[in-house]
Amino acid sequence: MLVWERPEPPDRPVPAPLNREQIVRAAIQLADADGLDAVSLRKVAAALNVGPMRLYGYIDTKEELLDLMVDAVHADIRPTGDGWREVLRSLAESTRRAAHQHEWLADLIGGRPQLGPNTLASGESVLAAMDGVDLDIVVPAVDAVNAYVIGAVRREITERRAERASGMDKTQWQVAFGPYLVRTFATGLFPALAKMVHDGPHLDADQTFWTGLDFVLDGIEARIAR
Template structure:
């Protein structure tokens, strides 16, 4: 039985429910990442005894599942997408936006399918846009392909943000600090392709990079949908 199938305990004198527990856990994670979340710390934030929480949540993993599903409510499209391409774009963009608000989300994306009501609603909104456009298997592969792109891109972006926070160095500060080493290595002539990329490549921000890569992936998916393999 999943945490969503298990009923909550009867109301007790001090108000407590899963929504309040999850909100407190998300606040802790937003402040200090998933390592800052424990049933004991959540209980302390709610001014409740830790054992009370076990009536609502059995394990930390269940708590993470509930936190993830709560954030999927932010990913759920506000309006029905017009077509499959918009549906997949909205899924990618809104997931990235949610991860920038809640960086710990990057650590929970991917892996086994999430079964909470909000996650299922997101999947329904996405897959329904592909219904009638292609067969079920091809539609699933399309979603998996786009998901693989944006999850990887989000994790890289969040990792960079964490590095900036940990070192106190922005991207450009880091580049300036390591510039002499890179210059010396490129001057050896052993890395001509890399040298060309460093000297001639455009410096784009994370949002532009994400949007460009997403467009390329969607173009590739569109080509498969238009010209399916024989």
């Protein structure tokens, strides 16, 4: 029986009441502050001021706890809009916003499908918006959007982490490594890269994300139109 189906232990007359929601909320707060390495059943129990053994019965393993954390965040990922394109854009926007708020989410999405109720509700909203489109298009289309969003979000979070680790933001990094690129491009070995750096658009993170997403959605729209 998965954690979503398993009932919680009955209430007990103890000084510190406990339930799964409290456990998950405490775990998310730890992860938001210090990353997933800060999350363990022992640390969560300490944050709740209870003994570690109190958590068992509510949650059996750390993997279950991580699944519950991801599903809790998906309560805020509820795609809306008129038509499949607006709904897929809403899915992308809300997933990105959630990952910016909870950076650890980028480390947990993209693997096997999440099966929690909030995650399933999000998927239901997307598929319902594509009702009437052939499933042979719907399935790879939704997979393509999810793959794009996950990749883009992970890149953004990796950049954030690199800024913190190096103490340099993107502009400072470019200034530091600019002279190397100037010397390298002067060799004439990389003319296409040199043209891109000198003449190409320099988009900020938001522009990069939405432009790339529009490329994906335009491709889906063209395939549906066939």
